[in-house]
Amino acid sequence: MDYQRFVTLRQPICDSFEKGLEKARRTPRELSYEELEELSVLYRQLLNDHALARSRFPGTGMARRLEMLVLQGTQWLQRDTGRRLPPLRRFLSFYFPNAMGRLRPQLAVVAALFAFTAAMGFSLTAVEPSVGMLFLPAESVTGLEQGKLWTDSIFAVTPGSVASTRIASNNISVLMSALAGGMVAGLGALWIICLNGMMLGSVIALTARFSMADGLLNFIAAHGPLEITLILVCAAAGLRGGLGLIQATDRPRVEVLQERGLDGLIVLLGCIPWMIVLGMVEGFISPSTQLPLGTKVALGGLLELVFILIAWNPLRSSTLTQGEA
């Protein structure tokens, strides 16, 4: 086919596609099924014309126009359908529990590491109190020496609503950092776990040294268990992603990373609402001196139990529906 004939034959197709695409972009909701179908057929035709023009008439205006239309059409007509966020019910019954199920090995590793570093922080601080003082500001240590827990002074001057917002946003940032940091070969997640483990162990040992451990436990009883669990879960998801970067499998690393990145996002989305709830608990319930320890422990246990039941839902569906496959 000579160039002139090619241009004469393809010009109307280009014009028609350009017009249809413009309409589709401007008013996508008004697009009928027939119009969309026609647009798809024209797109396919243009793709093939583009291939012909690219090899037979490179550098010509028609080849450039076809390339431009193909790029525009690809951007508008092709959608990433494999990474859609599911509706809430499906998220809770399938995506979140199955993503959590795949985390078990990494969760065991980060839990063991957390326990180890907490024990190490406790032992080191018990032997050498200056280690524990590294994790607390000087005024908090002075407060402990005077028999006052730093949480008392913070919550005495900060309203519960402000404290809740600050705590929730800070904790969500920690979850995101644990997850995102884990994707960097697992290093960020391991750092956050070690740091938090050391901090918890050291602070408990330090408060015990000043005979105030019961006050600290009273403060963390309601929100602490689930807060630690959520950090461990997100760190485990990050670690799993990071291992995908390191481990050699029969699949390309990028493919493994993408799959685990999506799992990580699902886990994160499943954990964030809990951090908001915990922010409120920590801002309003934990500092309360009127609530007995038993009530706080029961609340902490209940929150943990509900999360575990949702996260490892025993009735979860394990198969994809037709639309998700």
Place this chain on the structure above:
Amino acid sequence: MASSPSFEGGTILGLDNVQVDLPLAGIGSRSMAAAIDHLVLLVLQLLWLLAATTLAGFSIIEGTLIPVIMVSGFFLLQWGYFAVLEMSTGGKTVGKHILGLRVVSNVGGRPSAAALLIRNFIRTFDLLIGVPLMAVDSRCRRLGDMLAATIVVHEQRTTAEHVQLRRFPASWGGQEVAVVESFLARAHRLEGDQAQHMADQMLQWIRTTEPDFWSAVEPNLVWSQDRVMVLAQVVEAQS
């Protein structure tokens, strides 16, 4: 004759295995877009701070709510600016819009909301490792792009002006057409009277090599000193 531009690593296979070259954005333009976005983010945070203090100053809202609004606003801006803008504009932020960039899926289509969330939650760490990764990756991806299966492309090529000939001798093939189109597209950028000189040479060439075509076209020509305009008339150039 130069072939159509190719972008290393930016070639995808479309339907029917047709190759399509995606105009990948490089480190320079991406870093510049990110710098602009962080500047915009800073301005938004300052505006948020100003709005909150103004509300407090006029006692429009309760005093204890001010820090709540400020903290939550800062948090949402920090973590949501990129993701929300990219989701609502189909892959663009302010910086990307200014530099003509867009996030697309790795097959050139629209990325899903999940993919845009994934590529943005890791942004903080990509500030440290993103640039070296982009430097070594053939598709110029940072870690967030790898996780989300996205790439960033230039939009200019999809909207660039180009010249197309409506009339030319029947014996011309793609090469001859491409030479004239390319010249007409760039003529205004040539210095001095280079463009006029080259246009004159092209007119001479058409007159001597395509006498039949020339005799059919010449009677309707409006001659002027601007030879580029005359050439454009001869070939009915359309931009």
